[in-house]
Amino acid sequence: MKVKVGINGYGTIGKRVAWAVMKQPDMELVGVVKTRPDWEVLSAVKMGLKLFTLKDRVRDFHEFGVEVHGTVEDLIRSVDVVIDATPEDVGKTYKPLYEALGRKAIFQGGEEEDVAEVSFNALVNYSEALGKKFVRVVSCNTTGLLRVIHALSRVSKVRSVRGVIVRRGADLKEVKKGPIEGLVLNPPKPPSHHALDVKTVIKDLDIITYAVVAPTTLAHIHTLYVRLSQPATKEAVIDALNATPRILLVNGKILKSTAELRELARDLGRPNGDIYENVVWEDSVWVNNDEVMLTYAVHQEAIVVPENVDAVRAVTSLVKDPLESIKITDETLGIKRWL
Ligand code: NAD
Numbered sequence: 001m002k003v004k005v006g007i008n009g010y011g012t013i014g015k016r017v018a019w020a021v022m023k024q025p026d027m028e029l030v031g032v033v034k035t036r037p038d039w040e041v042l043s044a045v046k047m048g049l050k051l052f053t054l055k056d057r058v059r060d061f062h063e064f065g066v067e068v069h070g071t072v073e074d075l076i077r078s079v080d081v082v083i084d085a086t087p088e089d090v091g092k093t094y095k096p097l098y099e100a101l102g103r104k105a106i107f108q109g110g111e112e113e114d115v116a117e118v119s120f121n122a123l124v125n126y127s128e129a130l131g132k133k134f135v136r137v138v139s140c141n142t143t144g145l146l147r148v149i150h151a152l153s154r155v156s157k158v159r160s161v162r163g164v165i166v167r168r169g170a171d172l173k174e175v176k177k178g179p180i181e182g183l184v185l186n187p188p189k190p191p192s193h194h195a196l197d198v199k200t201v202i203k204d205l206d207i208i209t210y211a212v213v214a215p216t217t218l219a220h221i222h223t224l225y226v227r228l229s230q231p232a233t234k235e236a237v238i239d240a241l242n243a244t245p246r247i248l249l250v251n252g253k254i255l256k257s258t259a260e261l262r263e264l265a266r267d268l269g270r271p272n273g274d275i276y277e278n279v280v281w282e283d284s285v286w287v288n289n290d291e292v293m294l295t296y297a298v299h300q301e302a303i304v305v306p307e308n309v310d311a312v313r314a315v316t317s318l319v320k321d322p323l324e325s326i327k328i329t330d331e332t333l334g335i336k337r338w339l
Contacts, residue, residue, distance in 0.1 A: 002028040003316050006052075006079035008072065008094060010034045010044055012171050012301050013108060014085030016274065017308045018049065021083075023332040024309060026318055030079050033072050037064030040173075050075075076101050081312050084108065091115060095134070104132075106311045109139025109197065109304070119200035121146040122310035122329075123245065126322030129314035137307045141165055141220055142197040144298035145209075147278050148224065149202065151244035152292060155237055156230040159290070160206040163224040165194055168300055172217045184213040219258040219275070220298040227290055234287040237294075241280055245326045246306065247296075248336055252283035258297050265299075268338050274302035276335050306333060 003026060007018045010032040021029045031050030034041050037060050044051055051068045052075040053061055061068045069075075076082055076097065081104045084091040088110030095115060098105040107115050116136035118129045124146050129135045138146065145163065152158055167186060170177035186192060192211035199205060241247050255261055266273035276299075284295035309329045310322070319325040330336065 009086035140300040165211040248277040275299035
């Protein structure tokens with residue numbers, strides 16, 4: 001029997017997660033919640049997704065020319081798991097409803113840690129989420145950091161992480177957001193919230209991050225300085241990165257920018273030019289005894305999508321082994337197989 005999944009919030013993350021859920025052999029997408037009838041509803045209509053909305057918005061959709069299937073409550077009642085992809089801090093307002101209707105929920109990184117029992121990354125702590133009621137998939141930058149830290153810990157225990165994050169200013173559709181000029185310290189005094197968020201998953205890690213917001217919509221870039229507990233070689237670090245699911249190494253002589261990377265993803269037929277992997281520039285990997293430096297890109301709109309899919313398998317205990325779930329998700333989404 002397939003796990004029934006509903007998506008609350010059909011925006012940047014919600015729509016991508018919905019499309020990914022539709023590709024899973026062990027899941028059924030029951031429907032999606034959209035609060036306003038606007039351009040973003042059109043893809044759902046075209047794809048034949050069942051639309052649900054707030055009680056007092058049904059008429060707005062009717063006037064827009066689109067019929068909804070029911071209310072948010074109707075959708076929640078008819079699923080096993082809700083993936084809440086509503087905007088930052090809205091997810092927590094739905095928690096009492098999920099609780100009252102006895103449904104499991106997966107929240108996103110815009111919510112505070114205490115919204116859920118576990119902050120989640122499939123590679124790092126899948127098992128902690130097994131059978132849980134409420135899980136929070138950490139944000140895009142945190143997901144990127146955790147995957148790389150996990151990969152390096154395969155070489156030897158990670159002693160400390162220092163990182164600089166160049167954040168995209170907005171997603172493509174966010175026409176009112178900036179900056180459109182200038183680089184903004186975010187915040188001026190470290191650590192940026194990313195280091196703190198990593199610690200919601202790896203509690204005792206010594207990590208400090210700085211962040212700068214840049215006028216770009218394409219992707220974030222992280223440069224990390226990591227101290228391992230034992231001396232390593234460049235080959236061992238590259239092998240570990242290569243062997244880690246959802247980490248893709250690219251040649252910096254061919255691909256020098258996030259712009260080329262996203263365009264190539266489009267050229268190669270990725271939906272929306274989406275990149276689910278951390279893309280590490282192999283040329284950037286520098287190793288000196290126990291010191292490692294590297295630079296990678298994080299496509300903010302896509303990186304958390306496979307993590308949400310795995311979180312569904314974890315909370316329902318559908319698959320107990322993290323690598324088995326990751327394998328199914330990655331095969332269905334073509335991860336590490338498009339380049
Ligand atoms: P978004 O604004 O693109 O999408 C949110 C959707 O929820 C919209 O369709 C909006 O209409 C809908 N919505 C608003 N109020 C609602 C309500 N009361 N009930 C139901 N739906 C409602 O936001 P997003 O970028 O997809 O972010 C969603 C979550 O994912 C946030 O927690 C965010 O921090 C996190 N996240 C975002 C990114 C990113 O780069 N966009 C990356 C990782 C994680």
